[in-house]
Amino acid sequence: MSRFSRLAPSLALLPFLLYLTVFLLVPTITVVVGAFTEGGRFTLSNITALVDPVTLAALRTSVLLSAVSALIGATFGAVLAYLVVTGGRRSWLRRSVTSLSGVLAQCGGVMLAFAFIATIGFSGTLTIWLRDHFGIDIFGSGWLFALPGLILVYAYFQIPLMVIVFLPALDGIKPQWREASVNLGANAWQYWTQVAFPLLRPAFLGATLLLFANAFAAYATAAALVSQGNPIVPLLIRSGLSSEVLLGHQHLAFALAFEMIVVVAIVMGIYGLLLQRTSRWLR
């Protein structure tokens, strides 16, 4: 009786746990198991397919795209976050920037692709304007639909994500620290290089990693923008899922998705460690 009455309240969690098992854990386990099996038997052939030149090239491009867009996003995002923070906690500037950031970072996907088709696509507003007034052709051979274009468009959801992630860290910087360093005779340069930057570094690095993982796993923007070829891992997964021409492609999708889990898990693991360091003084 006493044992039951102790466990009884936990039973109320069952619907929630069951739901997550079916719609989150089962799919994830399916991917991991699928990556290592073929027709119900253990095999490493799917995993070895990951080092084949085509998939390896996609991985390389994906890492490059994620790294470059994360660095751009982190740098510009941190600057924008700082500009917003200096405006005060309840300012309209802060509200509108965080709201727009929320839209672009969390559900920008396809819409961002069309924003850039409308701006610098073949008949985009900026393309036409520059062509008519200055004779400059910025469309070129269609770089918007290749890696440089992806980096540019990704920056438009990476910068907003950085703003969202980095604002709390900047809020944690207390004016007292600045006053203390000024009292001790520091000038602005010394305060920034010896107090503020070292304090913000873990948060900045952590946010950069988060941005990397975010870009690595992003699918919608690339899918809407790139219709020829599969230059990055998410698009390769798409072709693995949709093509039934080659048998075993389904399992390549599993293997690629597994690769994605591994990359994201490693990056997010390091992010977690950095977050612990930051949270010491954020409270």
Next chain:
Amino acid sequence: MRPSGTFRVVRMLMLLGFAVLFFGPLLAMLDFSTRGVDGSRTWDAWANLVKDPELNRAIVSSLLLALFTVLLMLLLLVPTMIWVRLRVPRATRLLEFLCLLPLTIPALVIVVGITNVYQWVTYLLGDSILNLTFVYVVLVLPFAYRAIESSLSSIDATTLAEAARSLGAGWWTVIGRIIVPNIWSGVLSAAFVSVALVLGEYTIASLLNYENMQVVIALLGKSDANTSVAASLAAIIFAFVLLMLLSVFGRSRRAEGR
């Protein structure tokens, strides 16, 4: 410590730069979607948002999906979170871990592995785009959890519950009539964020071959780019207004509480 004059000028200039960078493409979308022949202006592309049957159906589907996702998410998450706080506090870390897990498992990975689950869902409930609700609930979970958690931890739920219990309230009364009204702002934030996320969702719908709003926008892009751009801009503005209302409403509620 007042910011110096030069800093204020530099700050304004940089903000202006960011404004051009981010509002430029949005204005270009407005220009692109209203462009007619020979430099004239037309709102045909915008009229298509209600006139084009395919797009119209997709918008309705997405709105219904947003509604059902919010309802199911609240039904599943709110009682569980309150219950964990009141009765099973040792499950707090587990609940947090599970709710934040979808941040580490990309939607793309979930969709690759979910085919079998969805065969069952289709078998049991019939084939409907509204079945996406189930996986969307997982997708919005981390954001909804954070919103509700921040308001739940700002009230003394245990004391409120004990007071209600001692006056003879049952657990459902405690949850529905005592705790929920006190965390209303968090529940509302969770709902708004979920709506924004569902309206922007593309990955899962497109790979499971369902035509939600984003999928149709992407499809239309090949034949009628103007309408796609108009729909994209409309969706961005709608989501922006939603999040803006949330920030104003959420803050003012919190200010009242103090």
